[in-house]
Amino acid sequence: MGVDVAFGDQPAYLRVAGDLRQKIVAGELPPHTRLPSQARIREQYGVSDTVALEARKVLMAEGLVEGRSGSGTYVREQPVPRALVRTGYRSVGDSTPFRQEQADDRVKGTWESRSEQVAAGADVARRLRIAVGDRVMRTGYLFRAAGEPAMLSTSWEPLAVTGRTPVMLPEEGPLAGKGVVERMAAIDLIVDNVTEEVSARPGLAEEALALGGVPGHCVLVVSRTYLAGGCPVETADIVMLAERHRVAYHLPVK
Template sequence: MPFGEQPAYLRVAGDLRQKIVDGVLQPHTRLPSQARIREQYGVSDTVALEARKVLMAEGLVEGRSGSGTYVRAQPAPRRIARAGYRSAVVASTPFRQEQADERVKGTWESSSGQETASSVIAARLRIPPGARVMRTCYLFRAEGEPSMLSTSWEPLAVTGRTPVMLPEEGPLAGRGVVERMAAIDVVVDNVVEEVGARPGLAEEAMKLGGVPGHAVLVISRTYFAGGQPVETADVVTLADRHRLSYHLPVK
């Protein structure tokens, strides 16, 4: 194949993709059948099948059992604002901790339990592997729709045997990390976030309403108090439905 020339299946997928983007193929309409693609583009069954696979992997179409392949509706991306701690502006809650846009109404479900820190989590918290941590899993909903998953770990060497050991129980249940730590005289003074992307896991897609294997954004966040990590978390959201928006003040 000459340099720069696309394989036939990518050319077919590209033309169908453009028709979806331009609205020629509307959401919820059936994609041309494999036989129709073969006839229309003058390609083999193998090429037609591979082109459909490309569109499915890109999340532009979805298969429906016994019915065929249909164009997926593409919701407008929701903005996830990241702006640090702003207690004077809006009450700190787990939802606000992850979504700083106060215009968005949100709720969450959670479950907590003790476990031993894996080597990865121990490195992030700067504690020995196997040390006890409190692990809390969240499902966040924005305006009623699943929006984000979060798993956080807090070292029990910091919070154990205190009123804030369980993030969603006790006198400060449902408050953010900064306020909970302040209640036990731990002053959070810094937060670090790293953003990456990877294929979504099947269980993540099921909870968020996405498709297994499609890209997710992962925000790995750690709160520090005097240089010591006091909470680390992974926040997961569907890449095709969200955009991260960072507000970075100049000091």
């Protein structure tokens, strides 16, 4: 887990945190074990209360331990990351929004969604190549795998393209729940290109709450845009907890 880095003289709290981290990784402090108390850390490492407290804060920030009210600090059970495989569009019968984002076909996914018309902000306008303030259909999704929250997605579609068509609402109408490619084909738009950017950032409090994570922990964001004839027809941000996912790209060689 992680990379062993130590440049020059480390502050005492980092040395203490590093030693405790190694014990957690090695299994000497297994999941659900109570972390040594602040007093015990102070005595064991010969440091001050401030150093002991800062060391525990480091481990909390790294997601290795968690505080339990009135009980103490315990080692967290680390999730096994699931692969989010990006292979490009595959024409399959069950091309639902969840299937587009899900790597493991054995996992049955469900999702909740909500759509509303909004004015495009600067970032969405840039990605869709429309003017700031133009109307778009924004749809928020919460995807679940095996009943547990897996990822969030927010998509935006320009109403200049989909407005007053049978596919204006992604989760209603004759193509409800189908993927962007099928829906756009129904209004004679052939999606022929997809762009993606992957980034990482601290998770927002509301994202962590929805995904069952800890506020401030890192999330992965896949920013995806579908294009038809060079014109963006949908853009979306897919958000997942970094500790639970890894993004794997399988790209054909032409």
